[in-house]
Amino acid sequence: MSERTIVRSGEGVPATTAGTLPVRVRSRWTRILLSRDAVMFYALIAVVVYAYTQVPYFASTQTVGFLLLDVIPILLIAMPMALVIITGEIDLSVASTVGLTSAVMGVLFQAGVPIGVVLVLCLLLGTVLGAVNGFLVTALGLPSLAVTIGTLALYRGFALVVIGDNAVANFPQELTRFSTSKLGDTGIPVVMLLVLAVALVFGVLLHFTPFGRALVALGFNKEAAAFVGIRVGRAKFWLFVSTGLVSSLAGIFWTLRYSSARSDNATGIELAVIAAVLLGGVSIFGGTGSIPGVIIGVLLIGTINYTLRLARFSDVVLSIVTGALLIASVVAPSIAEWARGRLHARRTARLELQRAAAQ
Amino acid sequence: MKGRTMKLIHTRAHRDTASGRRIAAFAAIATTVALVATGCAAATPGDSGGSDGDGATEALSIAFLPKQLNNPYTDVVLSGGKAGTEEIGGEYSVVGPLEASASSQVSFINTLTQQGTKVIVIAANDPDAVGPALEEARAAGAKIVAFDSDTNPDYRDVFISQVVSKDVALIQVEQIAEQIGGSGEIAILSATANATNQNEWIKFIEEELASNPEYADITLVAKVYGDDDDAKSFQEAQGLLSAYPNLKGIISPTTVGIAATARYLSTTDFKGKVALVGLGLPNEMREFVKDGTVKEFALWDPAQLGYVAAFAGQALVDGTITGAVGDTFMAGELGEKEVGEGGIVIVGPPTRFNADNIDDYDF
Known part of the structure; x- marks a missing residue:
């Protein structure tokens, strides 16, 4: 960070003024084109191009539809999850929130409640479930890892209590058809518009509002953030509420897309969400990450999975590839950092030597 | 303190604009690629349907x-x-x-x-x-x-x-009744709570127990779910036997469940005392039949x-x-x-x- 500030102040000034070390000045475009997000984007394009030319059947509009329908729940939940992880917290209860929403949706609908009311109640439920997490983490000061492992089990348990071993499937056909309908001939699901809206809200929130910048500061250093006047507790509380709300939205989509309300819906997708968020460049320690990066992370994992499946690789290969990719994405920046550090140290040493020789 | 604070905010502001540009750049690239991609896709709609023609x-x-x-x-x-x-x-x-x-x-x-x-x-x-x-x-x-x-x-x-689903259910009830002597508490260890076939069999088992006077003295005390996961089924079996000390028998209409339950029973004092029937694979159940944990179980030939x-x-x-x-x-x-x-x-x-x-x- 500090290095970049120096770079900027050095713009236009001859690089070797007395007393300061020369700093390589990169133009704005080079910086953009070499950023982590950009590299991830190249990887995504590379995968798409490869699949497009090499994998039979990939080159069709069906691919766009099936692929996006598969990643929509993960993409949705990844948005608030990115913010939560940027602040140095985590929410493992999201998949269970999806499951409980689905179960409640099924039971309410079967009881004859109008579907509009059911949907509103479901979103309300998600908000409450998120608020419970937020309350436990911020008001009681408990670690979010422990709290949400607890609610992961608790919410899934509630789902089983609510709907038991039943499944409700007779949702209105207009709604189930709508959930998988496409925008004209593009193959893009209509629901993607909603996902885009959610991504836009969280993107603007994180990157263009004081609240968002406060979240990043919070992830860097909680104490410092508190000193600056950021209300740490309140910020985190609302983030957990937002993961709850968006998870219930994902729950509604899941239920309608598969036209089946069950207690075990979306089991385990919290890990897929977190994997995609980390792959998207969000640090698990908090403090860094961007929404475009996370979107690319989700699409990258989704596309690789879809391509492998289309190329008839088994799911075992899928999970190995996803795991390896995640490790690589976490390790690569550290290696790059280390290499840069070595390079910098060597350059500094050489210059000091030159200067000593000159004097 | 305040000076430092100001500096922190200042740096942030810098980064704000930088990330703003980055997003803008992304949006531009992404849109281009999306347009190219849809263009190509639209141009080759025959690809997906093409295989139909040479299907013969x-x-x-x-x-x-x-x-x-x-x-x-x-x-x-x-x-x-x-x-x-x-x-x-x-x-x-x-x-x-x-x-x-x-x-x-x-x-x-x-x-x-x-x-x-x-x-x-x-x-x-x-x-x-x-x-x-x-x-x-x-x-x-x-x-x-x-x-x-x-x-x-x-x-x-x-x-x-x-x-026939009903036959599968009936044979299991018959076997458990034979093995526990026609009376006592029994439990069911199933796969997942939503499995279509499991629930159908369980429904028939319950109906048969309720309607057939021969089974009037048999009470079904619990239904548990091992999710067709070996470890979970093992734990569920363990749980059943500690929760119901008078349990005489277990029906497990799933191959994973019956094998896990048999493994648990074979290592405890319940071996040979608590009957176990259900649907199992001969290769997995062989050792338990030979060591007396299981007397008799049922299945069809799944390969057919x-x-x-x-x-x-x-x-x-x-x-x-x-x-x-x-x-x-x-x-x-x-x-x-x-x-x-x-x-x-x-x-x-x-x-x-x-x-x-x-x-x-x-x-």
């Missing part, structure tokens, strides 16, 4: 989509499917999720649809969740054969059932299920059957099979396995 010269593609891969029972079913497909001269493939969850099968149906698969043979994890995807597959010309666990009848052409499913798929494609009641087709060495009420094809009666005959079977 291609081998009949039959894809099996079991509830989950790496399950010993599934492997046996699939071995039959492979044998059947090869006899027909078709192209055999297996795809499937690692976890038996409702929605995980949908992505696989989608890819099969895209590949232009002619026959999809599916054991549904949820009768309705796979519905819309199967409808799409049928619209693309695929025939749907359900086997082992049925989908909603609206979404498939025929269902290959191992045996896959075998008949392959022939049913072929018969649907070449038009021999449509899935209507009374349609008949030849299923290789198993002879003629008839489509019954509700589009159901029955493979054969269940077999009882005990110390006398278990060595005759290898699956």
